[in-house]
Amino acid sequence: MNIDEFLAMEPCSDLDEVVDLRSLDYVSSYDDHLMCAICHCPYIRPVRLQCDHVFCQKCLNTAITTFATGRHEFKCPTCRAPAKGVYLSVPRFLVNMCDDIRVKCPFEAEGCKEIVPRGHVQSHVDKYCGYRLMDCPDLFCTKKTRKKDLSAENKCMHELHQCLRCDEEVMEQDYQEHVQELCPSLKTTCPDCEATVFRKALREHIDACPEAIHSCAASKYGCPVKVKRAELVVHEQNCPLITMGPYFEAQNARLDSMELTIRHLQQRNEIFEDGLASIRSTLVESSRVMSARNADVPAETNSQIRPSNPSVPENEQYDNSSASSNATTYLLALHESLREEVGQLSHAITDLDARASMAIMNECLRLKEDMAHTNAAVSSIRMQVQWLMNPRIHQGQRTGVRTSNNNNNNETRTGQLGSSTSGPSNAAGPSPGLLRPRRLSDSGREGTKL
Amino acid sequence: MFAGKRLSKELLKMKEHLPPGISIAKSENLEEWQMDIQVLDENPLYQNQVYRLKFTFSSKYPIEPPEVQFIELSSTSETPRPIPIHPHIYSNGIICLDLLSSAGWSPVQTVESVCMSIQSMLTANTRDERPPGDSDFVSYNRRRPRDINFFYDDDNV
Numbered sequence: 065m066n067i068d069e070f071l072a073m074e075p076c077s078d079l080d081e082v083v084d085l086r087s088l089d090y091v092s093s094y095d096d097h098l099m100c101a102i103c104h105c106p107y108i109r110p111v112r113l114q115c116d117h118v119f120c121q122k123c124l125n126t127a128i129t130t131f132a133t134g135r136h137e138f139k140c141p142t143c144r145a146p147a148k149g150v151y152l153s154v155p156r157f158l159v160n161m162c163d164d165i166r167v168k169c170p171f172e173a174e175g176c177k178e179i180v181p182r183g184h185v186q187s188h189v190d191k192y193c194g195y196r197l198m199d200c201p202d203l204f205c206t207k208k209t210r211k212k213d214l215s216a217e218n219k220c221m222h223e224l225h226q227c228l229r230c231d232e233e234v235m236e237q238d239y240q241e242h243v244q245e246l247c248p249s250l251k252t253t254c255p256d257c258e259a260t261v262f263r264k265a266l267r268e269h270i271d272a273c274p275e276a277i278h279s280c281a282a283s284k285y286g287c288p289v290k291v292k293r294a295e296l297v298v299h300e301q302n303c304p305l306i307t308m309g310p311y312f313e314a315q316n317a318r319l320d321s322m323e324l325t326i327r328h329l330q331q332r333n334e335i336f337e338d339g340l341a342s343i344r345s346t347l348v349e350s351s352r353v354m355s356a357r358n359a360d361v362p363a364e365t366n367s368q369i370r371p372s373n374p375s376v377p378e379n380e381q382y383d384n385s386s387a388s389s390n391a392t393t394y395l396l397a398l399h400e401s402l403r404e405e406v407g408q409l410s411h412a413i414t415d416l417d418a419r420a421s422m423a424i425m426n427e428c429l430r431l432k433e434d435m436a437h438t439n440a441a442v443s444s445i446r447m448q449v450q451w452l453m454n455p456r457i458h459q460g461q462r463t464g465v466r467t468s469n470n471n472n473n474n475e476t477r478t479g480q481l482g483s484s485t486s487g488p489s490n491a492a493g494p495s496p497g498l499l500r501p502r503r504l505s506d507s508g509r510e511g512t513k514l
Numbered sequence: 515m516f517a518g519k520r521l522s523k524e525l526l527k528m529k530e531h532l533p534p535g536i537s538i539a540k541s542e543n544l545e546e547w548q549m550d551i552q553v554l555d556e557n558p559l560y561q562n563q564v565y566r567l568k569f570t571f572s573s574k575y576p577i578e579p580p581e582v583q584f585i586e587l588s589s590t591s592e593t594p595r596p597i598p599i600h601p602h603i604y605s606n607g608i609i610c611l612d613l614l615s616s617a618g619w620s621p622v623q624t625v626e627s628v629c630m631s632i633q634s635m636l637t638a639n640t641r642d643e644r645p646p647g648d649s650d651f652v653s654y655n656r657r658r659p660r661d662i663n664f665f666y667d668d669d670n671v
Contacts (some may be wrong), residue, residue, distance in 0.1 A: 086519055102576060102624035103516065104523040127621050130577050141620040 070150040089168040105164040115145040171195040517575040566595035577620035583607040
């Protein structure tokens with residue numbers, strides 16, 4: 065049949081069941097192959113899928129209805145093969161083996177000691193079990209009665225009766241048992257002294273019974289003596305362990321207080337260890353920050369001089385070793401690395417200083433040389449200018465002579481320029497009309513510059 | 515009732531016999547159990563470590579899957595239990611395994627079989643990593659494991 069038909073037939077088949085076979089107490093052990101993989105009970109109404117995997121009818125039904133992706137996609141829970149159909153026919157022997165497993169009667173709690181094959185438990189409960197709980201015949205009473213306690217007259221067994229001896233109120237169904245066995249007013253005999261006492265006084269009697277055997281009060285310190293209470297007093301007067309008793313007590317108290325102190329100290333020690341661990345972790349943290357900073361500073365200042373900075377790998381090495389070595393050696397190592405760092409820095413600074421002064425000196429020399437060159441050039445130019453100016457001066461003097469000649473003044477020519485060069489300037493000055501305007505300015509400069 | 519009966523049967527059986535590397539840590543009630551698992555081979559990721567799995571059963575177990583996740587016990591406790599590293603196990607202990615989803619679950623699974631599946635999932639792993647987006651998932655996820663829609667996209671591990 066297909067899955068829909070299987071689901072449809074389920075509800076009506078469970079009606080006559082009173083006993084829940086799954087909650088039974090299975091006495092005999094059963095083979096795992098007889099066990100439904102879903103409920104782990106021996107199969108109850110087994111059914112079979114196309115892949116030959118068997119499940120209880122009810123288990124399979126629940127599995128199909130709650131299957132996530134829809135009932136037509138349902139796959140065998142064991143092998144995940146598509147379950148196309150459900151077959152009600154399983155081998156007869158399987159049903160028989162499951163029904164043959166012994167179970168306790170479900171009314172075991174009420175007193176039924178019966179153990180029956182599972183297949184018979186339903187009929188046992190229906191017909192034979194005297195402990196099955198039945199509704200009280202009295203319509204107004206809601207209590208339940210064991211089947212065997214139902215009276216022939218169909219009257220309610222839950223009426224309360226007062227016990228004649230102990231004044232306790234007991235239900236009618238329990239009255240017989242109470243009177244015969246449980247009533248505290250019944251007499252009983254002491255197991256030690258064979259005196260007859262009331263049941264309710266038995267406990268007190270045993271505590272005080274002179275015949276009862278008791279152990280010595282020093283038994284906790286190792287006294288093996290066990291005698292009757294009457295003789296115990298005599299023994300305890302002579303027992304050496306009892307005289308030692310107070311001393312043992314004192315020692316015990318001391319031990320206790322010492323244990324307490326030790327526990328206290330342990331706690332404090334733990335706290336200190338925690339503190340130490342946290343201090344160590346903060347140290348590691350701060351050193352990491354410092355090494356990062358160290359790595360930055362030389363990179364800025366010394367990058368031209370020392371492109372590879374040796375301080376960084378060193379610090380990392382110290383970081384690693386700090387985990388294992390203790391804090392002091394770690395700090396020393398850190399100090400050492402910092403000292404080396406400072407040495408390197410000062411070395412770099414002197415280097416830079418030397419380079420700078422060298423450069424300045426070179427520059428100065430070059431400038432001096434330049435200045436000497438310029439001086440030489442200036443003086444040579446000056447000489448040239450002088451050389452160029454000289455004929456002009458002579459010319460100017462000669463024209464001045466010529467005008468004075470025109471004015472008939474002959475003494476100046478012979479007196480002033482008789483010693484200076486006169487030959488070439490005689491040839492250069494034939495055109496006085498052209499040179500006249502320039503002569504004025506030249507003569508002006510003569511006095512100031514040369 | 516159904517769940518309780520089945521679980522007490524499973525417990526009885528597990529107390530008799532358990533596969534190597536799996537042991538019961540806590541089974542005081544029938545709603546939550548804790549199991550200890552160990553990886554038995556030489557896998558260096560999990561060597562000499564014990565991990566704690568928490569099973570939470572609903573009243574519909576075994577029809578519904580139990581909620582299974584790793585839990586962490588701090589390393590200072592008597593029984594330190596870390597969360598194993600695995601590309602399908604988030605660092606809060608939630609396991610991405612289709613067997614534990616309602617689609618991949620089958621009622622024939624037992625606590626023992628789930629433990630064995632997770633054990634073999636750890637044994638087969640060689641990747642020392644968490645799932646992608648682990649830190650986001652751990653800090654933002656407030657859902658219960660069974661309400662999360664995982665994508666079971668990786669069949670390699």
